[in-house]
Amino acid sequence: MGRDVKIINATLESPMDMRVISPRVKKEDYELAKRISTSPEMAACLRKMAEII
Amino acid sequence: MLIFVNTRATAEVIGSRLKLMGLPIEVHHGSLSRDVRVSVEEKFKKGELKGLVCTSSMELGIDIGNVDHVIQYNSPREVQRAIQRVGRSGHSLDRVSDGTMIAMGFDDILECCVIARMALTGIIESFKVRKNAKDVLANQLCAYVMEGEQDLYKFYNIVKRAYPYRDLTFEELSEVAVELEEAGLIRRMDGYVRKRRRATSYFYDNISMIPDEKKYEVRDIVSDSIIGTLDEAFVVNTGTPGTTFITKGEMWRIVEVDVEHHRILVEPVVVEGEVPNWVGEEIPVPFEVAREVGILRGIIFNKTMRIDEIAEMYHTDRQTLSKVFGIIKKHKGEVPDERTVVVEEHRDESSIVINACFGHKVNETLGRFIVALLSYRAGSSIGMEIDPYRIKLKVPWGLRAGDVISLLKESVPEHIEAVIELSLKGTNLFRWKFVNVAKRFGIISKDVDWSKVNLRRLLDVYQGTFVYRETIDEILYERMDVERAKLVLDMIRRGEMKVVEGEASVIGKAGFSSARDLLINERGEASVLEAFKERLNREQVILFCVACKNYKQKIEVSRVPEQPRCPVCGSMMLAALKPWEEEYVEYVKRHGLKGKEKSKVERIFRNANIVMSFGKRAVIALAARGVGPETAVRILNKLREKEDDFYRDILEAEREYARTKRFWD
Numbered sequence: 020m021g022r023d024v025k026i027i028n029a030t031l032e033s034p035m036d037m038r039v040i041s042p043r044v045k046k047e048d049y050e051l052a053k054r055i056s057t058s059p060e061m062a063a064c065l066r067k068m069a070e071i072i
Numbered sequence: 073m074l075i076f077v078n079t080r081a082t083a084e085v086i087g088s089r090l091k092l093m094g095l096p097i098e099v100h101h102g103s104l105s106r107d108v109r110v111s112v113e114e115k116f117k118k119g120e121l122k123g124l125v126c127t128s129s130m131e132l133g134i135d136i137g138n139v140d141h142v143i144q145y146n147s148p149r150e151v152q153r154a155i156q157r158v159g160r161s162g163h164s165l166d167r168v169s170d171g172t173m174i175a176m177g178f179d180d181i182l183e184c185c186v187i188a189r190m191a192l193t194g195i196i197e198s199f200k201v202r203k204n205a206k207d208v209l210a211n212q213l214c215a216y217v218m219e220g221e222q223d224l225y226k227f228y229n230i231v232k233r234a235y236p237y238r239d240l241t242f243e244e245l246s247e248v249a250v251e252l253e254e255a256g257l258i259r260r261m262d263g264y265v266r267k268r269r270r271a272t273s274y275f276y277d278n279i280s281m282i283p284d285e286k287k288y289e290v291r292d293i294v295s296d297s298i299i300g301t302l303d304e305a306f307v308v309n310t311g312t313p314g315t316t317f318i319t320k321g322e323m324w325r326i327v328e329v330d331v332e333h334h335r336i337l338v339e340p341v342v343v344e345g346e347v348p349n350w351v352g353e354e355i356p357v358p359f360e361v362a363r364e365v366g367i368l369r370g371i372i373f374n375k376t377m378r379i380d381e382i383a384e385m386y387h388t389d390r391q392t393l394s395k396v397f398g399i400i401k402k403h404k405g406e407v408p409d410e411r412t413v414v415v416e417e418h419r420d421e422s423s424i425v426i427n428a429c430f431g432h433k434v435n436e437t438l439g440r441f442i443v444a445l446l447s448y449r450a451g452s453s454i455g456m457e458i459d460p461y462r463i464k465l466k467v468p469w470g471l472r473a474g475d476v477i478s479l480l481k482e483s484v485p486e487h488i489e490a491v492i493e494l495s496l497k498g499t500n501l502f503r504w505k506f507v508n509v510a511k512r513f514g515i516i517s518k519d520v521d522w523s524k525v526n527l528r529r530l531l532d533v534y535q536g537t538f539v540y541r542e543t544i545d546e547i548l549y550e551r552m553d554v555e556r557a558k559l560v561l562d563m564i565r566r567g568e569m570k571v572v573e574g575e576a577s578v579i580g581k582a583g584f585s586s587a588r589d590l591l592i593n594e595r596g597e598a599s600v601l602e603a604f605k606e607r608l609n610r611e612q613v614i615l616f617c618v619a620c621k622n623y624k625q626k627i628e629v630s631r632v633p634e635q636p637r638c639p640v641c642g643s644m645m646l647a648a649l650k651p652w653e654e655e656y657v658e659y660v661k662r663h664g665l666k667g668k669e670k671s672k673v674e675r676i677f678r679n680a681n682i683v684m685s686f687g688k689r690a691v692i693a694l695a696a697r698g699v700g701p702e703t704a705v706r707i708l709n710k711l712r713e714k715e716d717d718f719y720r721d722i723l724e725a726e727r728e729y730a731r732t733k734r735f736w737d
């Protein structure tokens with residue numbers, strides 16, 4: 020529209036880190052799964068979450 | 073610590089399990105009341121909680137204090153969402169944001185890897201802004217004239233300064249003005265516009281373009297209890313009888329949708345291993361992400377990189393990758409990647425799977441296009457399910473993979489839009505969208521009484537108008553990607569994209585199953601029957617003696633003796649009536665009845681005869697919903713030896729009644 024504008028690059032690189040994991044089902048996960056009524060795969064994920072917490 | 077998940081249902085499941093494990097965590101999502109959410113936020117800030125399991129409710133705005141780490145359970149689906157979520161940790165300039173994605177399953181692992189790589193190399197999917205939305209324009213025009221008469225051309229020049237309206241023509245704006253004038257909201261004179269009285273309430277009612285979320289009550293016909301609510305959007309988009317879905321950790325199948333009462337009737341699903349058709353409020357996977365998943369499949373299949381190199385490039389480890397390596401390496405024939413579409417016949421499910429790494433919107437577009445053309449040719453309708461990597465067609469007998477392949481190769485890309493438009497007409501999705509758009513133009517008032525609106529007539533009247541056009545545009549913008557679907561067909565024509573047939577494969581079968589993780593129990597048929605028995609035995613019946621007419625008692629089914637007798641006269645001629653049939657008892661005592669009343673009395677006598685012949689079993693059958701003397705006799709005459717068989721017959725009769733009820737009332 021003919022207005023005087025200047026485009027600046029405002030990208031701020033904030034440091035970030037990401038990991039992708041898919042926990043392997045261990046023996047203990049079968050017991051956990053039974054205790055909290057869920058699948059062993061899900062139990063492995065929950066165990067991993069608890070470890071990180 | 074924040075644990076992000078993609079749906080409210082997942083948040084509930086994960087939250088409840090972590091609590092069972094004794095962890096001090098709480099759940100935070102949009103379905104919880106404001107009070108609950110605020111108190112959870114406070115507790116987290118004070119350090120009383122170690123973690124919050126949350127949905128996108130926690131992405132923006134809320135000051136949550138220090139977060140050391142973010143976990144994303146399952147793929148975040150979009151790169152920008154991953155950055156947004158992980159960015160909630162280490163929320164200051166000098167601290168590193170740190171996130172872990174926990175992936176489950178084939179698609180999920182590959183998708184997470186791709187998103188991590190894109191996010192950390194600064195590649196974000198393209199973002200499309202909707203152009204020239206007419207409903208917003210209509211609302212803004214009303215706002216503009218609120219203070220008095222205004223020049224329409226002046227308004228046009230103001231609007232054009234905004235990016236989404238940069239290409240708006242004055243004619244398009246004039247059309248909106250004409251529509252608003254017809255709806256009685258404004259008056260036009262010589263290029264000037266003035267508001268009418270209704271404009272004020274219209275403006276305030278429609279400031280938000282987000283439709284009011286109405287809820288549907290979900291009622292289980294087996295236990296006759298309310299199991300929760302579902303969003304209207306789900307019901308109109310996918311809620312047809314037969315659809316299976318998971319709520320509250322269990323799987324259900326829709327028996328009947330009652331639009332007037334905002335209610336859906338469901339029954340528990342007992343078939344083991346069934347996959348729900350409906351997954352939940354799914355975030356679409358963008359084209360860019362799905363294509364790179366295709367590239368990664370190709371890298372693994374063609375062994376262009378070593379596993380350690382891949383692990384490093386995609387921010388993961390050997391162990392995680394090994395879960396997908398096995399599947400891809402065992403794949404026979406060509407692997408479906410970013411340049412190869414593989415069509416498979418899955419005879420065991422009478423379906424054809426088109427492996428296509430193009431994301432939700434492109435696959436929905438291509439899927440609808442293919443279905444529209446094939447249904448037309450086959451003369452019968454074809455069901456469709458899509459995910460970001462597959463289009464699954466439920467095909468009638470006789471349709472082959474070759475038919476789909478030649479259709480993909482020979483279709484004219486330019487036809488996509490017209491075919492899709494035609495196929496959208498008459499769908500619930502279209503009707504629902506149309507109603508929302510019509511409200512935003514002041515054609516229908518916001519709190520309309522549906523029993524007084526003839527929607528079909530309204531649609532006929534507005535056929536081809538620009539309100540109609542706006543509805544189509546909205547659906548295309550929100551759910552499809554016509555441009556890229558055209559691009560795909562173009563690439564196929566030019567030979568830059570291969571379309572081949574392949575054997576039914578594990579890759580083709582993967583997907584469509586992520587929602588199964590939400591299942592807490594896979595129930596057996598026995599548990600369903602047990603719940604049904606319990607309910608029936610809790611029902612109240614009225615025992616009425618038709619012999620002496622002096623005995624009438626309300627009693628719970630479980631307390632009825634094996635062969636009930638009248639305590640007054642000793643007769644076995646007792647009718648077992650439903651509580652609301654009590655008034656008919658008076659008819660029996662009268663004389664000289666005619667018509668309806670007479671037939672009611674005859675039914676009561678027939679009822680008593682059945683109870684005399686079959687005893688308590690008759691009482692049980694007659695206590696079921698929609699089971700009258702005729703149905704009861706049919707069930708009882710089977711003389712089932714096993715109790716379960718008997719209850720199963722009654723349950724089937726109730727289902728039948730629920731399905732056909734609207735024809736009886």
